[in-house]
Amino acid sequence: MSLPEPVRRDTRLDNYVDRYAARAHGMTASAIRALFAVANRPEVVSLAGGMPNIADLPLDAVGSVVHDLVVDNGRVAMQYGSGQGEPMLREQICDIMRLEGVVAHPDDITVTVGSQQGLDLVTRIFCDPGDVVLCEAPSYVGALGVFSSYQCDVVHVAMDEEGLDPQALTEAIGAVRNAGKRVKFLYTIPNFHNPAGVTQSLERRQQVLAVAKAADLLVIEDNPYGLLGFDGEPIPAIRSLDADTVVYLGSFSKTFAPGFRIGWVLAPHAVREKLVLAQESATLCPPVFSQFAISAYLAKHDWRSQIKIFKEMYRDRRDAMLAGLSDHMPAGTSWTVPEGGFFVWVTLPPGLDSQSMLPRAVTARVAYVPGTAFYADGFGSRHMRLSYCFPTPERIIEGTRRLGEVLEYEMSVNETFGTAIHQGSFKPYEAPGANQT
Incomplete structure (x- = not known):
């Protein structure tokens, strides 16, 4: 008598694997x-x-700020807020960016859950699957994760000791477009690059911006470290050179404390409207208590020192x-x-x-x-x-x-x-x- 053929029973660790997007x-x-x-x-x-x-970080000062915030204004600070972010903090953010030559209006700022969420929202509103994002080589691992999650194709652009190479950028834009693909934006970290540690000179920023404008290409300037230079005054941000071509990402994680999870996006007005809608669909509003706490810290403490x-x-x-x-x-x-x-x-x-x-x-x-x-x-x-x-x-x-x-x-x-x-x-x-x- 022949034995029946054994039945293969495969197992897998994730029973939902066929259901994911x-x-x-x-x-x-x-x-x-x-x-x-x-x-x-x-x-x-x-x-x-x-x-x-x-x-x-002076924890006694921070603790005093938080204590007074709860006692004096807790019912507002612990409530829902604006999807764009609290007005008083957006005004203070404008003062901070002015240190790098950026002149902005509070209405064009969207507060986010760290600059990481800002990058996520920007990518969400601009990129379809298969679109190309240009990045420095190497580039920030968190940005690469965002682009991958939205099914973007990343094309790296060569760097040298002054950061992004304008000639390599020109060649990359041409090669991608000749291949019939759409380049949605250039993502760059001009100050104290993560991970490369290099900084774009003012002349190099002007050259990169000129290439982007000639190609009608949006620039995403990620600038969490700009105020942490060891010598001299901050180099003017790329955004300070052009308000229409550049979307600027900022963060309090490096200049204050990362646990509050507050960043921002400065964008042209039409882009800002889309960002607010995307923010509201993602979180309803950025953390209100964190915004009030940072705003009070900026108002009551010598944050520049x-x-x-x-x-x-x-x-x-x-x-x-x-x-x-x-x-x-x-x-x-x-x-x-x-x-x-x-x-x-x-x-x-x-x-x-x-x-x-x-x-x-x-x-x-x-x-x-x-x-x-x-x-x-x-x-x-x-x-x-x-x-x-x-x-x-x-x-x-x-x-x-x-x-x-x-x-x-x-x-x-x-x-x-x-x-x-x-x-x-x-x-x-x-x-x-x-x-x-």
Whole structure:
């Protein structure tokens, strides 16, 4: 007697996989968030996350502001509010942006749940599936996640020591349009770039803007770090050069505290109307209590002096990072020298792969973000982002020492056994900075 054929019974972890919208299938976890569980262990020196250091924030002053807000105006501050954001905060945001040369009207500002939501709303109202977004190479991992979630195609544009390359931008626009695709906007971080650490000069901003205007291309200027420069006055924002071509994203996460989750979008009036409608459909209104709290802080506290304190703290940490890299990185390693912000972009010696090296680094109790997280096209394996904003200078020095030992070991393994990485396989746009050691 023959036995019956066995019946195959497949199982799957997600019973709803066939029901999701097509855009949900492209969603992936952030490479940085995936590191948190390991990087937050006390024995690990985390040079990975870009978490602002609020140790120098005057909590007594903030606590007093919040206390008075609840006692004096709690019934308003804890109620629903405007989908566009509270008028008094929008007026204060105009004062803040004026420090970078931006002249704006409060009516053209939409308050958001951090600048991340602002980018999400902008992408939602402009992009259809298959539309192209131009980004620097590398680019902010959170922006790449937004563009992926709306099924956009990201095309990277080369950078150099001054940021986005205008000639490469011109060529990218032409290539995309010749391929029959629509370019919806250029996304750029001109100040203390995340992750590259470089800054566009005023001349470079003018050149990039000229290319965008000639191509009738919208520019999305993401500027969370603009007031955190270590030397001199802020460079005028791209938005200060053209009010019609540029949509500006700002945030209180880096200059005050990220837990309040308040950012904003400054956009041309017609775009602002669409943003408010999108905001209302997403959240009804941005967090009212957070807006009142930040507004009271700005009104009652010397926030300019507080930003100066933050700048000095981050400068000390930047200096520690650069000193540690100079002392501990092996020959063939290079990195950018940021003039502000949170990040250094490291180029590894030939043959090393930051993604495959990460487990060994974590074992050596140091964490970083592999460069591949900042590209939509799989590049960046020879790069890593190091963050100096949160650890103490002493911890930063120790982290670079541990990282240097990992690199030395990887290089010795490659020297002994060879490497499968083809040295000519890296595109020029992978390396925006120098300082070869």
